[in-house]
Amino acid sequence: MERIWGRIWKLGDNVDTDALAPGRFMHRPMAELAAHCLIDRSPDFAANARPGDLIVAGRNFGMGSSREQAVQALKERGLQGVIAESFAGIFYRNAINLGLPVFVGRATDLPDGAEARLDADAAVLRHAGGAVTLEPLPGFLLEMIRDGGLVPHLEKRLAKEGR
Amino acid sequence: MAMTLAEKIIARAAGRASVAPGEIVTARVDLAMIHDSGGPRRVEPILKRLGVGLWDRDRVVLISDHYIPGDDPDGAAILSLTRDWARRYGVTFHDGQGICHVVLPERGHVAPGMFITGGDSHSPTGGAFGAYMFGIGATEMAGVLATGEIWVRVPYTIALDWQGQLPRGVLAKDMILAMCGRLGMDGGRYQAIEYTGPAVRALGMQERMTLSNMAAELGAQAGLIAPDQVTADYVTAAGGDPGDWQVWQGDAGAAVAERHVFDASTLAPQVAAPHSPANASDVGDQAGQALDVVYIGACTGAKYADLAAAAEILRGQRLAKGIRLMVAPASRRDQDRAAADGIMGVFEAAGAEVLPNACGICAGYGGARLGADIRCLSTTARNFKGRMGDASSRVWLSSPYTAAASAIEGRIADPRPHLEGR
Numbered sequence: 001m002e003r004i005w006g007r008i009w010k011l012g013d014n015v016d017t018d019a020l021a022p023g024r025f026m027h028r029p030m031a032e033l034a035a036h037c038l039i040d041r042s043p044d045f046a047a048n049a050r051p052g053d054l055i056v057a058g059r060n061f062g063m064g065s066s067r068e069q070a071v072q073a074l075k076e077r078g079l080q081g082v083i084a085e086s087f088a089g090i091f092y093r094n095a096i097n098l099g100l101p102v103f104v105g106r107a108t109d110l111p112d113g114a115e116a117r118l119d120a121d122a123a124v125l126r127h128a129g130g131a132v133t134l135e136p137l138p139g140f141l142l143e144m145i146r147d148g149g150l151v152p153h154l155e156k157r158l159a160k161e162g163r
Numbered sequence: 164m165a166m167t168l169a170e171k172i173i174a175r176a177a178g179r180a181s182v183a184p185g186e187i188v189t190a191r192v193d194l195a196m197i198h199d200s201g202g203p204r205r206v207e208p209i210l211k212r213l214g215v216g217l218w219d220r221d222r223v224v225l226i227s228d229h230y231i232p233g234d235d236p237d238g239a240a241i242l243s244l245t246r247d248w249a250r251r252y253g254v255t256f257h258d259g260q261g262i263c264h265v266v267l268p269e270r271g272h273v274a275p276g277m278f279i280t281g282g283d284s285h286s287p288t289g290g291a292f293g294a295y296m297f298g299i300g301a302t303e304m305a306g307v308l309a310t311g312e313i314w315v316r317v318p319y320t321i322a323l324d325w326q327g328q329l330p331r332g333v334l335a336k337d338m339i340l341a342m343c344g345r346l347g348m349d350g351g352r353y354q355a356i357e358y359t360g361p362a363v364r365a366l367g368m369q370e371r372m373t374l375s376n377m378a379a380e381l382g383a384q385a386g387l388i389a390p391d392q393v394t395a396d397y398v399t400a401a402g403g404d405p406g407d408w409q410v411w412q413g414d415a416g417a418a419v420a421e422r423h424v425f426d427a428s429t430l431a432p433q434v435a436a437p438h439s440p441a442n443a444s445d446v447g448d449q450a451g452q453a454l455d456v457v458y459i460g461a462c463t464g465a466k467y468a469d470l471a472a473a474a475e476i477l478r479g480q481r482l483a484k485g486i487r488l489m490v491a492p493a494s495r496r497d498q499d500r501a502a503a504d505g506i507m508g509v510f511e512a513a514g515a516e517v518l519p520n521a522c523g524i525c526a527g528y529g530g531a532r533l534g535a536d537i538r539c540l541s542t543t544a545r546n547f548k549g550r551m552g553d554a555s556s557r558v559w560l561s562s563p564y565t566a567a568a569s570a571i572e573g574r575i576a577d578p579r580p581h582l583e584g585r
C-alpha cells in the first residue's frame with residue numbers, strides 16, 4: 001500500500017450507513033452518491049476530501065444497513081482508510097471485502113485536519129507529533145485489502161491455484 | 164480450554180482445537196443459503212468474472228421468496244433468472260415454497276453444530292437449531308460460493324438469560340421485543356448471543372426461531388440456542404440428521420462476556436412503536452392506537468405457531484369495521500398444516516385476506532404495500548420508516564396474539580382479556 005500523507009477528517013460516534021450513502025441518492029450513479037457522502041454529517045467532506053485523506057471516528061462506525069455503497073462512496077473519494085474505536089459488524093466486513101483499510105484504534109485526540117499517514121503493515125497511524133498504535137489486521141486480511149478486495153483477491157488466488 | 168457454543172462451532176469449522184474471542188480465522192462453510200433477491204442475479208456476475216463454478220453444489224440451497232409471486236414484470240424477470248440459474252448449477256431449489264428462513268429448517272437443511280452463511284440479514288434464525296448461521300452481503304456470498312470458505316472474527320458470547328415461565332398471552336415475540344427495548348439495536352455488538360434459561364427451554368422450535376431471527380435487530384452476528392431433545396425431534400421430523408447434538412453445548416466454565424437476566428413471569432405483551440424495534444414497551448403504553456391494517460406475515464411472525472396463536476383469538480370473531488387483516492403464511496407447508504387444522508378457515512371466517520407464502524410487504528414488495536398515512540400493526544421484525552410502503556405509513560410491531568386482538572378491536576389491544584375462557 002502507498003504510504004502517503006493525508007488529512008484527518010474527524011467524526012464522532014455512530015456514523016451510520018445513511019450518512020455515508022444517503023438513501024435519497026442510492027438509486028443514482030456512484031459518482032453522484034459519493035458526492036453526497038456524509039453531506040448531512042460533515043458537509044465539507046465530499047467536496048473537499050482529497051485522495052489519501054483519512055477518517056478518524058469514535059464508536060460503532062458504519063452502523064445501519066448492509067449496503068455496500070457506504071464503503072464504495074468512501075473509496076470513490078480516494079480515502080486512505082478509516083480508523084475508529086469500533087465498527088459495526090457488517091460495515092467492517094464490507095470494507096475489507098471491497099478493499100478499504102479499516103483499523104480499530106483511538107485517534108480522536110488528534111486535531112481535525114492534522115496530517116497523518118496510515119502504515120497498514122505496522123498498524124500505526126503516524127502524524128507530525130508521533131504515532132498512534134492500531135489493532136493489527138491478520139496477514140490475510142491485509143493482503144485482501146492490498147489486492148483491492150475479495151474479488152480481485154480471489155482472482156489472484158484462483159490463478160495461482162491454476163483454476 | 165472451556166468454550167462457548169459459538170466458539171465450539173467456529174473452532175470445528177476452522178479445523179482448530181480451540182479458538183478465542185477476537186481471533187480471526189478462516190472457516191469452511193457447511194451450507195450456503197441464497198434467495199432470489201440477493202442470490203443468482205447478484206452473485207452470477209462475480210462468479211463469471213472469477214471464471215469458476217460453485218465449490219460444492221450440494222451445499223448450496225436456493226429459495227425464492229422475495230419476488231414471489233412475480234406478478235409484475237421486474238419480479239417475473241428476476242424469478243426467471245433465478246430458475247435458470249438453479250437449473251444450470253443443479254443446486255437444491257425450493258421455488259415458491261415460502262420464506263427462506265422458515266423453509267431451510269423445515270426441509271431438514273439445518274442441524275446442530277453446522278456453520279452456515281445466508282445471503283440475508285435475518286440468517287441468525289438458524290441459530291435456533293444450535294447452528295452458527297449469519298448473514299453476509301452479495302460480494303461475500305459470491306466468495307463463499309466460489310471457495311466454500313469465509314473469514315470470521317471469533318465473537319465473544321452475550322448470554323440473554325430468561326428465568327421463570329411466560330404467562331398466558333405472552334409469546335417469544337414479546338421476549339425479543341423486550342430485549343430490543345432494553346438492549347437497543349446495537350446491544351449485540353456483532354457478537355454471538357446465546358439465549359438461555361427455563362423460559363427459552365420451554366419454547367417450541369418455531370418460537371425459538373422468532374428469538375434467533377431478531378438477533379439481527381439486536382445487532383448480533385448470531386443468535387444461538389443450545390440444542391436439546393426438542394431440536395433433535397424437529398430436525399428428525401424434517402428429514403434432517405440431528406447428529407451428535409448433545410456435544411453442541413457451551414462448556415460450564417466458558418467465559419461469557421456479558422449476561423443479562425430477564426424475568427419471563429412478569430413480562431407483559433410488548434409493542435414497538437414506529438420506527439424502531441427498540442421502541443418496545445408494554446402493550447398498555449400503545450393500547451387504543453387506531454389502526455388501518457393488521458399484517459400477520461414474515462419469517463418472524465407467520466409460521467405455523469404464529470398462525471395458531473392468532474387463530475386462538477380470532478376463532479368465531481370478526482374484524483373490526485374498517486380494518487384490513489392480511490395473512491401471509493410463512494411457508495406453504497405451514498399453510499397446508501394450518502388449513503388441515505381449521506386455522507386458515509378461522510382467518511377466512513373473520514374476514515382476512517390470505518396472501519402468497521412470500522416476503523411480500525415485509526420487504527416492501529407487491530400490490531399490498533402500505534399507502535400514504537396508513538397505520539399498521541405487524542408481526543414482522545422491522546418497522547423502519549418506509550420499509551413496508553409509503554414513507555408516511557407507520558408500523559407498530561407485536562406478537563400474533565396482540566395482532567389478532569387488535570384486528571378485532573380496530574386499535575392496538577391487549578390480547579390477554581381475549582384469551583380468558585379460551
Ligand code: SF4
Nearest residue numbers: 262461462522525526
Ligand atoms: S419475510 Fe421480511 S424479514 Fe423475513 S426474509 Fe423476507 S423480507 Fe426479510
